[in-house]
Amino acid sequence: MNAQKNPRTFHVKSFGCQMNVYDGERMAELMAAQGMTATEDANAADLVVLNTCHIRERATEKVYSDIGRIRKHALRDHDNAPMIAIAGCVAQAEGEEIVRRAKVDVVVGPQAYHNLPALVAQAARGESALDTDMPLASKFGALPSRRKVGPSAFLTVQEGCDKFCTYCVVPYTRGAEVSRPFDAIVDEAKALVDAGAREITLLGQNVNAWDDETGTGLHGLIAALDKIDGLARIRYTTSHPNDMREGLIRAHAEVEKLMPFLHLPVQSGSDRVLKAMNRSHSRDSYLRILDRVRAARPDIALSGDFIVGFPHETEAEFAETLSLVDAVGYSQCFSFKYSPRPGTPAAEMIEGFVPGQVMDDRLQRLQTALNRHQAAFNAGTLGRTCQVLIERKGKLHGQMLGKSPWLQSVHVITDAAIGEMVEVEIVRADPNSLAGVERVRAAA
Ligand code: SAH
Numbered sequence: 459m460n461a462q463k464n465p466r467t468f469h470v471k472s473f474g475c476q477m478n479v480y481d482g483e484r485m486a487e488l489m490a491a492q493g494m495t496a497t498e499d500a501n502a503a504d505l506v507v508l509n510t511c512h513i514r515e516r517a518t519e520k521v522y523s524d525i526g527r528i529r530k531h532a533l534r535d536h537d538n539a540p541m542i543a544i545a546g547c548v549a550q551a552e553g554e555e556i557v558r559r560a561k562v563d564v565v566v567g568p569q570a571y572h573n574l575p576a577l578v579a580q581a582a583r584g585e586s587a588l589d590t591d592m593p594l595a596s597k598f599g600a601l602p603s604r605r606k607v608g609p610s611a612f613l614t615v616q617e618g619c620d621k622f623c624t625y626c627v628v629p630y631t632r633g634a635e636v637s638r639p640f641d642a643i644v645d646e647a648k649a650l651v652d653a654g655a656r657e658i659t660l661l662g663q664n665v666n667a668w669d670d671e672t673g674t675g676l677h678g679l680i681a682a683l684d685k686i687d688g689l690a691r692i693r694y695t696t697s698h699p700n701d702m703r704e705g706l707i708r709a710h711a712e713v714e715k716l717m718p719f720l721h722l723p724v725q726s727g728s729d730r731v732l733k734a735m736n737r738s739h740s741r742d743s744y745l746r747i748l749d750r751v752r753a754a755r756p757d758i759a760l761s762g763d764f765i766v767g768f769p770h771e772t773e774a775e776f777a778e779t780l781s782l783v784d785a786v787g788y789s790q791c792f793s794f795k796y797s798p799r800p801g802t803p804a805a806e807m808i809e810g811f812v813p814g815q816v817m818d819d820r821l822q823r824l825q826t827a828l829n830r831h832q833a834a835f836n837a838g839t840l841g842r843t844c845q846v847l848i849e850r851k852g853k854l855h856g857q858m859l860g861k862s863p864w865l866q867s868v869h870v871i872t873d874a875a876i877g878e879m880v881e882v883e884i885v886r887a888d889p890n891s892l893a894g895v896e897r898v899r900a901a902a
């Protein structure tokens with residue numbers, strides 16, 4: 459750690475989940491409010507904030523290779539090495555260990571980043587700067603208000619997790635389940651719409667567990683956001699099967715702004731494995747929830763997360779995951795090889811670790827099946843007419859890129875601007891994206 463001058467420019471790089479993306483935006487706003495300037499180029503910044511993820515071993519290792527890369531570049535091109543701040547879940551999990559191993563200047567956990575400017579000032583004075591507290595008072599009150607955002611914005615409404623799945627670090631890195639207050643969320647949603655958002659995705663590690671003292675529930679919150687003029691679309695992620703309440707399922711039938719998409723991770727199709735994972739739902743109870751959701755909103759796109767090679771997983775148990783995938787017909791999914799995480803119960807099940815080659819083989823077979831279903835889902839939207847929210851320019855002249863209600867990427871030739879909604883007929887369906895032709899322009 460070396461004494462440095464106060465940084466004037468900064469660069470935030472976020473890894474991991476959407477909640478980290480949201481936190482990264484809030485940290486950038488915080489530093490901009492201190493008079494610092496954001497730079498696109500990490501190599502030109504006086505301060506680099508690595509907002510890290512601890513979910514799998516490879517995610518954690520990325521942090522250390524990134525620190526190495528920043529330092530190497532600094533040695534070549536600059537007299538002064540940039541200040542390095544480690545935020546996010548690796549900061550929370552490893553704390554002092556990162557300072558020891560990588561000699562970074564600042565370490566700040568996901569519940570303490572409102573203190574980032576103070577920690578940077580401390581580091582600039584050559585003092586140690588580490589804060590991984592999880593204070594009772596939420597950081598949100600100490601953050602500046604939202605100013606400029608894209609058409610599709612994230613809004614964290616719930617943090618932490620009490621589920622303790624046996625493979626997962628999140629309950630340790632993000633702390634206990636906490637819901638932000640109703641009014642604070644509605645205010646932030648309005649500020650996001652004023653700042654340019656047309657779509658808001660409500661975020662939480664278990665977003666459907668969101669609640670307040672009066673039992674409003676996530677569906678009640680969604681109903682309140684539905685009333686915000688200028689907001690066109692509402693989404694939410696990630697949900698846990700056990701918190702999928704009737705009101706939320708009904709909201710998919712009743713709330714027009716709520717998009718027909720549900721990300722509901724299942725992890726495995728085997729009851730024995732689900733039990734060992736401490737998922738507290740079964741294959742059957744999960745499938746029954748999806749039946750109810752589909753009854754409420756027949757065209758809903760379903761998404762999930764899977765882990766292959768959980769300790770002791772047999773070929774027959776893996777085959778149950780494949781059969782569940784075929785039974786559901788997902789529109790898109792994430793799938794991972796099990797990664798033992800320090801401090802989690804599953805990491806102790808060493809005698810049951812599945813060999814790397816077996817995991818590779820299972821992941822490949824699972825992904826082949828998931829890709830097949832994704833292609834089939836996309837093909838199923840061919841010929842349909844839907845609204846597309848334009849999010850950015852495409853590669854071709856006049857081409858814009860946006861999202862369908864079912865969260866597919868859609869290419870369309872249009873003179874609509876970013877943030878506009880266009881009505882599109884889907885004329886081509888590829889495995890990873892769609893192409894559409896603009897119909898009538900919706901009123902802006
Ligand atoms: N709260 C969400 C998501 C948590 S993390 C949920 O309950 O589903 C996102 C995904 O990472 C998980 O759904 C799981 O599929 C995966 N994951 C978590 N820990 C993992 C581990 N140790 N190894 C491999 N994948 C993991």
Ligand code: SF4
Pocket residue numbers: 619620621622623626627628629663664698
């Ligand atoms: Fe991790 Fe399970 Fe909590 Fe999801 S529900 S964050 S997988 S412990």
Ligand code: F3S
Pocket residue numbers: 473474475476477478510511512513546547627628631632
């Ligand atoms: Fe990663 Fe933390 Fe999110 S471990 S997935 S950044 S909650």
